[in-house]
Amino acid sequence: MTSSSPWLACHPLGEYITPCNLVKQSTQWYPEHHNSIIIVSPASSLVLDGSQNPTQLQEYTGSPLQLWRFERTETGNFLIKNVGSQRYLQVQGDGKNFNGIVTESKNGEPNQQWQYNHPDQTIVNPATGRVLDIPRLNFTAGTKIMLYDKNAGTNQQFSLQFK
Template identity: 30%
Template sequence: MACIQSGGIYALINVKAQNSCLDLSGGDNYSIIGYGYHSGPNQAWMFERQYNGNYLIRSIGSGLYLNIEGEPRDGARVVAKPTQFQWHIEDEPSFQQAIRLFVPGTNQNVDLSDHGNATPGTPVTLWGKWNGNNQLWRIESVGGVR
């Protein structure tokens, strides 16, 4: 699984918008946006493997979990909440160290909106799986295992 270690801390950088990182917005501490990588704690995520093989993904900066707003559907916002939410992670064979993050049991995966718009603040949403590189996230270790 792209060398993900349970308890490992990673940044998730969009494959299409190459400097755009999965970022917990400092503006509302709720929205997940694409933002230029700066190695802040709001861009560091701890992956915690669960017994079923899925992962909890928790913000190092806030302790909130990567979650969704409402039901899994095209355009649903990816947000941070205090409630745990499991993600199914799949390696993307066409890119080294790239993954897709799915809502388990669906084809809905984490997508940098507007076809991977690199403008800081672009919303991160769910969208059905397709060939767009804006749905691929390169993982980079940014800390040890906790």
């Protein structure tokens, strides 16, 4: 079964960003191929940017620090690798609400493992059950991403776009 993300945009530099086709395997959704992916907040059109720790939202510039690759793990989850820094998306701290999301060297531990829930467009840390969250609906460039309990808000939705 294949499904496409509904978001399509043209960024300010004139490049087109196309929807990411996802394939459902068992209960997980995975990007259909290994291209670089832009992780986009559909509510703001801002993207996940790995140029600073903690990870934050920024305007799309085409920087490799705004591109990510998904690497499947033996457990069926995936690691999210930043193309520019070659570091991995990771929950900072003990996995409680308000913990920051950073990029660190690969360790493959549960704090670096993720699932993409396509129906509600959330990126879930299965070890905690919490999701990536844009705090207080602050859809502005520079907002730091955190981990928080899933609440079905637009501040927890992220679409995946092939680059």
